[in-house]
Amino acid sequence: MIEVLTYITEHAVQWGAVVLLMLGLYIVMTRGNLIKKVIGLNIFQTAVFLLYISIGYVLDGAAPIVLEGAERYSNPLPHVLILTAIVVSVATTSLALALIVRIQEAYGSIEEDEILEHGET
Amino acid sequence: MERLHVIVLVILLIALAVTLIRLRSLLAIAILTGVYSLIMAVVYTLLDAVDVAFTEAVVGAGITLTLMLAAISLTTRSETKPGKRTKQRAVGAVTALAAGMALIYATTDMPGLGDADAPVHLHVAPYYIEVGPIETGVPNIVTAILASYRGFDTLGEVAVIFTAGISVMALLWRWGKDDR
Amino acid sequence: MSEHLIVRVVSKMLIPFILLFALYVQMHGDYGPGGGFQAGVIFATAFIIYAIVFGVKRAIRVMPLTVLTAMVSLGLVLYAMVGFVSLAAGGTFLDYGALDSHDPVHGQHLGIIIIELGVGITVAGVLTAIFFTFAERWQK
Numbered sequence: 046m047i048e049v050l051t052y053i054t055e056h057a058v059q060w061g062a063v064v065l066l067m068l069g070l071y072i073v074m075t076r077g078n079l080i081k082k083v084i085g086l087n088i089f090q091t092a093v094f095l096l097y098i099s100i101g102y103v104l105d106g107a108a109p110i111v112l113e114g115a116e117r118y119s120n121p122l123p124h125v126l127i128l129t130a131i132v133v134s135v136a137t138t139s140l141a142l143a144l145i146v147r148i149q150e151a152y153g154s155i156e157e158d159e160i161l162e163h164g165e166t
Numbered sequence: 167m168e169r170l171h172v173i174v175l176v177i178l179l180i181a182l183a184v185t186l187i188r189l190r191s192l193l194a195i196a197i198l199t200g201v202y203s204l205i206m207a208v209v210y211t212l213l214d215a216v217d218v219a220f221t222e223a224v225v226g227a228g229i230t231l232t233l234m235l236a237a238i239s240l241t242t243r244s245e246t247k248p249g250k251r252t253k254q255r256a257v258g259a260v261t262a263l264a265a266g267m268a269l270i271y272a273t274t275d276m277p278g279l280g281d282a283d284a285p286v287h288l289h290v291a292p293y294y295i296e297v298g299p300i301e302t303g304v305p306n307i308v309t310a311i312l313a314s315y316r317g318f319d320t321l322g323e324v325a326v327i328f329t330a331g332i333s334v335m336a337l338l339w340r341w342g343k344d345d346r
Numbered sequence: 347m348s349e350h351l352i353v354r355v356v357s358k359m360l361i362p363f364i365l366l367f368a369l370y371v372q373m374h375g376d377y378g379p380g381g382g383f384q385a386g387v388i389f390a391t392a393f394i395i396y397a398i399v400f401g402v403k404r405a406i407r408v409m410p411l412t413v414l415t416a417m418v419s420l421g422l423v424l425y426a427m428v429g430f431v432s433l434a435a436g437g438t439f440l441d442y443g444a445l446d447s448h449d450p451v452h453g454q455h456l457g458i459i460i461i462e463l464g465v466g467i468t469v470a471g472v473l474t475a476i477f478f479t480f481a482e483r484w485q486k
Contacts, residue, residue, distance in 0.1 A: 054279070065179060066266065074262070075259075107214065146480070305377050338480065
């Protein structure tokens with residue numbers, strides 16, 4: 046019983062990240078509204094970030110800033126990668142939103158179905 | 167204890183994500199993504215990633231939210247009620263479930279959360295932690311790696327931000343049509 | 347939004363402190379959490395608040411577009427120049443140890459401070475410019 050509980054506490058965050066990733070993927074695939082698609086992509090991204098940060102975590106470790114008396118530090122390498130990824134994600138999000146604004150002006154709608162109909166006629 | 171706090175917060179994040187799927191009002195969705203980012207920042211803090219938490223808080227809850235609101239005010243406030251889309255929903259659900267099952271199967275091989283002997287902590291990380299602050303004279307190891315050991319990476323990233331800024335201005339700015 | 351007295355006064359009071367905090371985060375990034383990205387974002391936030399409260403026309407008078415576009419490129423150029431200077435000083439590209447011929451650790455620290463400054467300038471410029479672009483479109 047204790048073993049099962051330990052196993053769950055050790056892996057629950059990874060499962061949580063996977064569930065968030067599934068929800069993000071579902072939003073991107075099923076919603077027709079383009080802004081909602083961008084939000085789904087953001088959720089997808091944060092799920093990956095969460096997985097990476099949880100890999101870098103060390104139990105009873107300190108944050109990776111040199112500290113008197115600290116024995117163990119969390120792994121700083123995933124932090125660096127995700128720091129970069131977060132800033133790139135805001136750049137891509139802003140570009141996506143700018144494109145959406147242009148699509149609204151060209152087609153009068155940001156719903157996928159209506160844009161497709163507009164293209165056929 | 168920290169691990170339990172993180173698990174509770176991750177459950178909260180999942181609940182928020184499910185709400186985001188069901189909501190129609192884009193304004194409410196944008197504001198909830200701000201809340202989502204703040205909770206995510208708390209999770210990062212609990213997992214000892216202070217630099218990442220700081221970035222997520224300022225970027226996710228600050229800038230992304232502002233840009234979302236700006237884009238919503240330029241387009242539309244709510245999602246129109248979609249048609250049945252049964253086929254699309256089924257395909258989406260099946261794909262997401264398949265990807266999720268494969269990933270959960272993969273996590274069974276992963277070391278547990280906070281395991282100090284996991285392979286990822288035994289390769290280059292000890293070198294960065296021991297030698298990094300001495301070689302660079304910077305106590306914050308994350309800054310030392312970001313700016314010095316991974317300088318090329320960061321240069322490319324600044325170039326990405328530069329490109330995104332230029333592209334947004336090229337797409338949206340109406341040059342010469344006003345008295346700026 | 348400038349017709350609301352409370353919003354106007356509070357934002358005017360807050361903006362200097364936001365800018366100061368951004369500079370603190372920029373310069374203190376070596377010793378605590380923070381650095382160029384976070385500082386740049388906070389710096390941009392101050393101008394975004396100003397644009398939201400007083401309108402983008404007045405904000406552009408405070409932060410002219412020429413300055414903004416110069417900032418966007420200046421940070422990236424500053425970063426790349428550090429690489430070329432270290433190349434000229436006998437090291438490899440972006441090897442800051444070569445910046446100071448006597449003490450490589452000092453050179454490393456100097457290089458990190460300059461490139462963080464470059465990152466901060468570019469991020470602040472880009473985010474302010476993006477918001478101004480969206481807001482300018484909305485005004486008409």
